[in-house]
Amino acid sequence: xxxxxxxxxDHAKTAGEDPAEEGGVTxxxxxxxxxxxxxxxxxxxxxxPLGPASLPIALAVAAAKMGLVLAFYMHLKYRPPLVWLFxxxxxxxxxxxxxxxxSDYLTRHWILIxx
Amino acid sequence: xxxxxxxxxxxxxxxxxxxSHFESYRQQHRAATLGMWLFLGSELMLFGGMFLGxxxxxxxxxxxxxxxxARMHLWLGTINTAILLSSSATMALAVHFARARDMKRxxxxxxxxxxxxxxxLCVKLYEWSLEYQEKLVPIIGWDFDPAGVxxxxxxxxxxFYFAMTGLHTxxxxxxxxxxxxxxxxxxxxxxxxxxxxxxxxxxxxxHLVDLIWIFAxxxxxxxx
Amino acid sequence: xxxxxxxxxxxxxxxxxxxxxTTDHKRIAILYLLxxxxxxxxxxxxxxxxxxxxxxxxxxVVSSDTYNRLFTxxxxxMVWFFLIPSxxxxxGNFLTPLMIGAxxxxxxxxxxxxxxxxxxxxxxxxxxxxxxxxxxxxxxxTPYSSTYANSAVITVAAGVFITGFxxxxxxxNFIVTIHTMRARGLTWLRLPLFxxxxxxxxxxMILATPVLAITLLLLAIERGLSIGIFDPALxxxxxxxxxxxxxxxxxxxxxxxxxGMGVISEVIPCFSRRTIFGYKAVAYSSMxxxxxxxxxxxxxxxxxxxxxxxxxxxxxxxxxxxIPSGIKIFNWTLTMFKGRIYLTTPMIYALGFLGLFAIxxxxxxxxxxxxxxxxxxxxxxxxxxxxxxxxxxMVTALMAGLHFWWPKxxxxxxxxVLGQVSAWIMFLGFNLTFFPQFLLGYLGMPxxxxxxxxxxxxxxxxxxxxxxxxxxxxxxxFLYLTWSLRWxxxxxKNPWHATGLEWEAxxxxxxxxxxxxxxxxxxxxxxxxxxxKVDYD
Numbered sequence: 001x002x003x004x005x006x007x008x009x010d011h012a013k014t015a016g017e018d019p020a021e022e023g024g025v026t027x028x029x030x031x032x033x034x035x036x037x038x039x040x041x042x043x044x045x046x047x048x049p050l051g052p053a054s055l056p057i058a059l060a061v062a063a064a065k066m067g068l069v070l071a072f073y074m075h076l077k078y079r080p081p082l083v084w085l086f087x088x089x090x091x092x093x094x095x096x097x098x099x100x101x102x103s104d105y106l107t108r109h110w111i112l113i114x115x
Numbered sequence: 116x117x118x119x120x121x122x123x124x125x126x127x128x129x130x131x132x133x134x135s136h137f138e139s140y141r142q143q144h145r146a147a148t149l150g151m152w153l154f155l156g157s158e159l160m161l162f163g164g165m166f167l168g169x170x171x172x173x174x175x176x177x178x179x180x181x182x183x184x185a186r187m188h189l190w191l192g193t194i195n196t197a198i199l200l201s202s203s204a205t206m207a208l209a210v211h212f213a214r215a216r217d218m219k220r221x222x223x224x225x226x227x228x229x230x231x232x233x234x235x236l237c238v239k240l241y242e243w244s245l246e247y248q249e250k251l252v253p254i255i256g257w258d259f260d261p262a263g264v265x266x267x268x269x270x271x272x273x274x275f276y277f278a279m280t281g282l283h284t285x286x287x288x289x290x291x292x293x294x295x296x297x298x299x300x301x302x303x304x305x306x307x308x309x310x311x312x313x314x315x316x317x318x319x320x321x322h323l324v325d326l327i328w329i330f331a332x333x334x335x336x337x338x339x
Numbered sequence: 340x341x342x343x344x345x346x347x348x349x350x351x352x353x354x355x356x357x358x359x360x361t362t363d364h365k366r367i368a369i370l371y372l373l374x375x376x377x378x379x380x381x382x383x384x385x386x387x388x389x390x391x392x393x394x395x396x397x398x399x400v401v402s403s404d405t406y407n408r409l410f411t412x413x414x415x416x417m418v419w420f421f422l423i424p425s426x427x428x429x430x431g432n433f434l435t436p437l438m439i440g441a442x443x444x445x446x447x448x449x450x451x452x453x454x455x456x457x458x459x460x461x462x463x464x465x466x467x468x469x470x471x472x473x474x475x476x477x478x479x480x481t482p483y484s485s486t487y488a489n490s491a492v493i494t495v496a497a498g499v500f501i502t503g504f505x506x507x508x509x510x511x512n513f514i515v516t517i518h519t520m521r522a523r524g525l526t527w528l529r530l531p532l533f534x535x536x537x538x539x540x541x542x543x544m545i546l547a548t549p550v551l552a553i554t555l556l557l558l559a560i561e562r563g564l565s566i567g568i569f570d571p572a573l574x575x576x577x578x579x580x581x582x583x584x585x586x587x588x589x590x591x592x593x594x595x596x597x598x599g600m601g602v603i604s605e606v607i608p609c610f611s612r613r614t615i616f617g618y619k620a621v622a623y624s625s626m627x628x629x630x631x632x633x634x635x636x637x638x639x640x641x642x643x644x645x646x647x648x649x650x651x652x653x654x655x656x657x658x659x660x661x662i663p664s665g666i667k668i669f670n671w672t673l674t675m676f677k678g679r680i681y682l683t684t685p686m687i688y689a690l691g692f693l694g695l696f697a698i699x700x701x702x703x704x705x706x707x708x709x710x711x712x713x714x715x716x717x718x719x720x721x722x723x724x725x726x727x728x729x730x731x732x733m734v735t736a737l738m739a740g741l742h743f744w745w746p747k748x749x750x751x752x753x754x755x756v757l758g759q760v761s762a763w764i765m766f767l768g769f770n771l772t773f774f775p776q777f778l779l780g781y782l783g784m785p786x787x788x789x790x791x792x793x794x795x796x797x798x799x800x801x802x803x804x805x806x807x808x809x810x811x812x813x814x815x816x817f818l819y820l821t822w823s824l825r826w827x828x829x830x831x832k833n834p835w836h837a838t839g840l841e842w843e844a845x846x847x848x849x850x851x852x853x854x855x856x857x858x859x860x861x862x863x864x865x866x867x868x869x870x871x872k873v874d875y876d
Contacts (some may be wrong), residue, residue: 032204058333073207090156103651164553255565267574
């Protein structure tokens with residue numbers, strides 16, 4: 001068991017070094033097809049009367065597209081965990097900016113204790 | 116060994132494209148990858164500030180923003196999204212071939228990538244000219260016709276639209292310039308097959324330009 | 340044919356071209372040092388005129404409009420063109436490869452480019468100053484800056500925008516170098532604490548600076564094209580500007596102080612001849628400051644119109660960010676316990692740092708309290724608070740670092756007694772300048788005003804007097820350090836008997852490629868022994 005873990009760790013350390021391990025032409029074209037499919041999907045969903053949920057749904061589809069580009073085109077799938085950490089950190093910080101700023105805007109007109 | 120030698124040393128000849136302060140190609144590649152991802156992180160925070168601005172005003176003026184979004188040129192935006200997604204595919208193929216040491220195919224795939232980029236630019240400029248004619252550009256002294264939508268929030272929407280697509284276009288133009296540089300370098304065989312890092316790094320930048328658009332598209336064109 | 344000894348990096352090429360096109364991190368550090376000294380003088384000159392004006396209650400030296408431009412120039416130059424670059428681009432650039440055992444940083448040409456970006460940004464800003472300056476305060480609050488200000492806002496914003504990319508480039512270099520170029524045996528937990536603090540600083544630089552860039556860009560667009568983003572007349576929110584601005588500018592203050600803390604972590608163990616107390620706590624607290632520092636920006640906006648519930652949360656989080664700083668102060672103090680203390684010039688500065696930073700940090704807790712801040716916001720209390728940290732803390736640490744590594748950088752020693760005396764002069768001048776400002780602020784004197792009620796004059800005169808003593812405290816090192824370049828005694832490889840690859844494995848000054856042989860590390864850092872006496876002549 002420890003041998004297996006050791007192998008995984010060693011592999012993770014050297015991941016991203018061998019171009020042959022990364023996706024080939026087929027993978028790239030399949031991802032392209034997936035991206036175009038998601039684009040058609042988001043366009044189709046746009047014409048449905050989804051009310052206020054339409055923008056969040058469109059953003060979710062966008063997130064899926066982003067996931068494909070990040071994992072396959074930008075090779076995150078084939079890179080060591082440190083690179084994932086760097087990529088994730090940016091998103092975490094973006095969410096700090098959004099979350100805390102919005103906490104001001106969304107609570108500005110609350111009155112929890114009446115004067 | 117003195118510092119004034121200008122002829123390549125034996126080490127440099129045996130390891131073309133390996134900078135002298137690195138011990139191995141692996142170290143150099145790791146450094147280049149980490150460095151580029153850090154830069155991409157900073158770019159994400161750059162655009163993130165603008166996305167926050169948009170979000171704040173969307174929350175404050177949901178109706179005005181939805182109405183303005185309906186006035187955007189949906190088909191032009193969609194075509195542009197398809198163009199950029201496809202350019203990412205050709206870029207990924209170029210990187211794949213470069214890392215497989217097939218520099219000729221890599222160069223050949225960078226050409227459609229750059230062309231896609233140029234096509235995006237053309238569509239975008241055309242779209243902006245349409246918006247100018249429709250009096251949707253909120254610069255002081257220019258006519259602005261919100262056509263029934265509340266003027267203030269309408270201008271806010273358009274301000275963010277132009278600011279974000281403008282900044283994105285600047286990044287895209289820089290990207291096209293980098294691609295053309297790569298094409299020239301590859302044609303002149305200045306990028307050794309042992310170290311195709313440059314292609315991969317510029318590829319990462321190009322994909323970021325695509326990612327920004329992937330999120331800009333729904334918030335301006337699909338927000339109605 | 341005889342083998343010529345490798346020349347040190349200073350002798351390797353004398354032409355202007357060899358300096359302006361260098362990719363040697365050590366030479367780039369020197370270029371940066373000269374540039375930030377230049378900017379420090381400009382920022383200092385504006386401070387001098389401000390203090391001159393404030394000697395008397397009326398408006399006798401400058402008009403109110405000029406005064407506004409003076410404190411804006413002082414803030415913009417000192418923050419972006421002195422404090423934020425200071426230690427990272429000078430000591431950081433010089434020492435990082437040396438401490439790590441590498442020949443250079445990961446991206447040497449990017450390093451040179453970052454200096455040119457810095458200079459370009461500086462040119463824009465100086466141009467703005469020359470054509471009349473900016474009167475918005477360094478914080479550029481809208482809608483004044485975007486709509487009503489009658490000054491060169493866009494030019495200054497452009498200068499700061501460009502300089503921001505210099506910062507980002509530097510930070511990318513540091514992070515990648517520390518991750519990928521460590522010598523054999525140099526694990527993360529053996530890194531000098533200076534590098535831990537630089538790493539934390541670099542994280543902040545990468546994640547915060549772009550938000551400043553976009554904020555300034557939006558401000559410039561709004562001002563130039565009258566597109567309303569922060570314009571209340573269009574339904575825009577000026578507080579959005581403040582959120583975006585302070586999201587960067589609060590972490591920016593940690594960019595400014597963390598490298599200084601790193602220097603102190605090197606100096607105190609050396610001159611106590613003891614290993615740092617709690618290495619891991621000090622290392623991890625740097626990371627904690629970097630992360631927590633991003634969560635507190637709203638404490639600059641308590642009275643701006645922000646939601647009181649958001650303010651509550653920001654106030655609470657501001658208390659938590661004080662904890663890692665407190666841990667460092669305890670650990671530095673405990674490092675000296677049962678040590679063998681040597682009051683060399685760097686050590687005097689470091690001890691000064693401990694006291695001044697403690698006061699500055701504690702008064703930060705005062706202003707973090709919502710109710711207190713309503714009283715002291717925009718008064719001299721806040722001014723004193725941040726000057727205690729920035730000047731009493733950061734500039735003192737810069738002096739400590741310069742005096743500690745001067746022999747390594749230049750191969751020369753400076754006059755010992757003159758150094759110690761100057762450190763004391765600086766400490767006394769600093770306290771006389773800024774302590775009265777705490778009192779003034781508490782008594783109600785607002786900041787950014789060039790006139791004040793008569794009863795505040797005594798304290799203001801004390802403050803101005805202190806500033807002239809402080810100026811002497813800065814002038815003396817400038818003079819004797821320059822003097823030492825030509826007439827100072829030659830330094831040995833390790834005159835302080837300090838630990839670390841830069842001292843133990845590289846010459847003073849180092850050769851161009853830093854090390855004559857590949858380095859490797861097998862000991863813990865700070866392997867000092869207080870039982871052994873050392874001789875500092």
